[in-house]
Amino acid sequence: MTPLPQQTGLSHCSVAASAAEAGYRIDGFEFIPRSTRVIALDDGAEQLLQDCSRLPWAGAHFLAFEGAQRGSGDGLTGDSALRTLDGEAVWLSEELVGADVTVMVATTDAAAPRAAAIGQACAVNGIMTAGVVVQSGRDASRVTSSLRPYAMVLLVSAEIDDVPAVLVALRA
Amino acid sequence: MLKPQINDLLTQTGPGTATGAVFRSYWLPVLLAEELPEPGSPPVRVKVLSERLVAFRDDDGNYGLIDEFCPHRGVSLWFGKNEGNGLRCAYHGWKFDVGGRCLEVPSEPPESRFCDKVTVTSYPLVRIGDLLWTYMGNPDAQPPLPEWEFALVPAEQTFTSKRWQESNWLQAMEGGIDSSHVSWLHSGGLKSDPLFKGAKGNEYNLSDMRPFFEVADADGGLFIGARRNAEEGHYYWRITPFVLPSFTMIPPRGDHPVHGHFWIPIDDENCWVYTFDYHPVRPLTPEERQAMKDGHGVHNEYEPDTFRPLQNKDNDYMMDRDAQRRGETFSGIKGIAMQDASLQESMGPIVDRSKERLVSTDTGIIKARQRLRRAAEELRDHGTKPPGVDPAHQRVRSAAVVLPKDEDFIVACREMLKVQPGVRQASV
Numbered sequence: 001m002t003p004l005p006q007q008t009g010l011s012h013c014s015v016a017a018s019a020a021e022a023g024y025r026i027d028g029f030e031f032i033p034r035s036t037r038v039i040a041l042d043d044g045a046e047q048l049l050q051d052c053s054r055l056p057w058a059g060a061h062f063l064a065f066e067g068a069q070r071g072s073g074d075g076l077t078g079d080s081a082l083r084t085l086d087g088e089a090v091w092l093s094e095e096l097v098g099a100d101v102t103v104m105v106a107t108t109d110a111a112a113p114r115a116a117a118i119g120q121a122c123a124v125n126g127i128m129t130a131g132v133v134v135q136s137g138r139d140a141s142r143v144t145s146s147l148r149p150y151a152m153v154l155l156v157s158a159e160i161d162d163v164p165a166v167l168v169a170l171r172a
Numbered sequence: 173m174l175k176p177q178i179n180d181l182l183t184q185t186g187p188g189t190a191t192g193a194v195f196r197s198y199w200l201p202v203l204l205a206e207e208l209p210e211p212g213s214p215p216v217r218v219k220v221l222s223e224r225l226v227a228f229r230d231d232d233g234n235y236g237l238i239d240e241f242c243p244h245r246g247v248s249l250w251f252g253k254n255e256g257n258g259l260r261c262a263y264h265g266w267k268f269d270v271g272g273r274c275l276e277v278p279s280e281p282p283e284s285r286f287c288d289k290v291t292v293t294s295y296p297l298v299r300i301g302d303l304l305w306t307y308m309g310n311p312d313a314q315p316p317l318p319e320w321e322f323a324l325v326p327a328e329q330t331f332t333s334k335r336w337q338e339s340n341w342l343q344a345m346e347g348g349i350d351s352s353h354v355s356w357l358h359s360g361g362l363k364s365d366p367l368f369k370g371a372k373g374n375e376y377n378l379s380d381m382r383p384f385f386e387v388a389d390a391d392g393g394l395f396i397g398a399r400r401n402a403e404e405g406h407y408y409w410r411i412t413p414f415v416l417p418s419f420t421m422i423p424p425r426g427d428h429p430v431h432g433h434f435w436i437p438i439d440d441e442n443c444w445v446y447t448f449d450y451h452p453v454r455p456l457t458p459e460e461r462q463a464m465k466d467g468h469g470v471h472n473e474y475e476p477d478t479f480r481p482l483q484n485k486d487n488d489y490m491m492d493r494d495a496q497r498r499g500e501t502f503s504g505i506k507g508i509a510m511q512d513a514s515l516q517e518s519m520g521p522i523v524d525r526s527k528e529r530l531v532s533t534d535t536g537i538i539k540a541r542q543r544l545r546r547a548a549e550e551l552r553d554h555g556t557k558p559p560g561v562d563p564a565h566q567r568v569r570s571a572a573v574v575l576p577k578d579e580d581f582i583v584a585c586r587e588m589l590k591v592q593p594g595v596r597q598a599s600v
Contacts, residue, residue, distance in 0.1 A: 018521070019522075
């Protein structure tokens with residue numbers, strides 16, 4: 001057993017930061033999995049998420065933006081229709097219940113108004129938002145600009161596999 | 173979160189490793205030029221990418237970086253005598269030139285050419301700016317010399333230091349990419365450090381504690397933008413370039429010199445942090461240079477005659493809980509460099525990333541790891557040259573700007589993020 005620092009005269013940090021002490025880290029911990037909503041804002045993003053959704057996740061919901069609105073005619077303050085990637089209709093307000101983070105995925109600037117609708121809803125509910133723009137060689141500045149006010153983090157990425165990489169890192 | 177095998181891929185940099193091969197694709201800083209100040213200087217031990225080497229300068233001023241150990245009986249050439257055109261082993265007098273060629277084996281007859289059959293590993297060593305750089309890869313693939321701006325401006329405009337960090341290179345480098353910690357860990361320094369204080373941009377930092385982040389691909393790596401609210405209808409952007417494998421540059425503040433770092437693996441549990449400060453268009457003032465030497469800004473104080481920080485894990489980094497309580501420092505550790513290093517070393521020599529719980533503001537780190545992983549795998553599997561080797565990728569700057577809210581920082585700052593000789597840095 002490694003002696004306590006008081007017994008050896010060594011500083012706490014020099015013992016604590018050693019490779020030997022790293023072996024005493026608590027292995028595994030109880031946690032409630034993060035509740036992640038991953039929403040495709042356009043057809044290209046939905047195709048990307050179809051592949052991504054087949055990987056094992058810790059409860060992430062993969063969704064596509066449908067467009068229909070209820071509650072308000074302005075497309076921003078009402079509720080937005082989504083669907084699961086299997087085609088089941090759901091409402092954004094219902095999906096955001098219990099969500100910790102919403103990741104919006106876009107490949108074209110057609111996604112601009114959709115990002116606004118989701119971003120507004122998340123802001124009202126205090127939900128963290130992230131955006132991933134998969135450029136694929138096209139100029140994505142308009143969709144980036146549209147996501148910017150609503151995404152606390154924006155990844156303007158040219159790589160398709162950045163989407164699953166981000167979700168894996170977040171334990172989605 | 174990274175699986176253990178990916179963590180190993182990115183953290184292991186010794187011979188035969190994938191990320192080690194990435195590092196070997198570049199010119200790497202391995203010494204301060206002042207460590208071999210003149211021809212005939214005593215040899216200096218160099219450990220880099222888990223190889224033990226010794227550096228010296230022959231009487232003609234040529235730099236050499238060769239295997240530390242004499243091929244005769246394995247004695248360290250650090251004890252050797254720098255004599256004329258080579259380094260002579262102190263044990264039996266074998267002599268080697270800067271190219272690792274054996275010049276003499278004294279115990280052999282004078283006519284013997286046995287020495288022609290003996291060479292030790294050697295790498296080119298060149299001086300650019302304040303640093304000595306080496307290339308440890310395939311000689312046939314040697315890239316052009318590096319073109320980092322801080323190393324090419326006149327000597328009076330630049331200052332470089334180095335320190336030993338007792339952790340793996342990657343957890344150290346990730347601190348340079350992650351600007352979300354600045355508002356917490358370094359909150360005391362913006363008001364008081366002579367190399368930071370007084371900039372208009374600091375007001376935005378201190379009034380908006382929740383920056384939003386944007387991560388964009390760049391030819392050599394990434395640009396990471398952190399935006400905060402500025403005047404009505406505008407954002408204050410601080411843009412950090414990351415160039416593979418381990419270069420970052422901190423966005424400027426006012427007209428202060430601009431700084432950045434390289435993290436160079438010594439072995440898998442230690443790295444060198446090379447820290448530069450430079451001004452693109454004017455000499456550093458005597459006060460600025462003295463502040464850097466005194467350990468202000470992103471530099472640090474040292475244990476005498478070493479490159480080990482004065483504040484280190486053997487003295488608990490000279491923790492000052494009273495200063496922490498008073499709010500002078502957030503962690504109780506003085507100085508930005510050691511505020512970072514103390515926490516990064518506390519993770520353990522190689523942090524276990526399988527235990528991480530990242531959040532979306534860690535996206536810069538996530539993306540950097542992706543780029544590094546991709547570079548390592550592409551090089552290993554297809555021989556693809558990694559990003560950042562091309563000198564064009566090294567001609568980057570950081571920037572701090574105020575932009576209208578609807579402007580894309582990458583588009584608006586395209587020219588500012590490139591080196592423009594004679595043009596000052598984009599700063600607020």
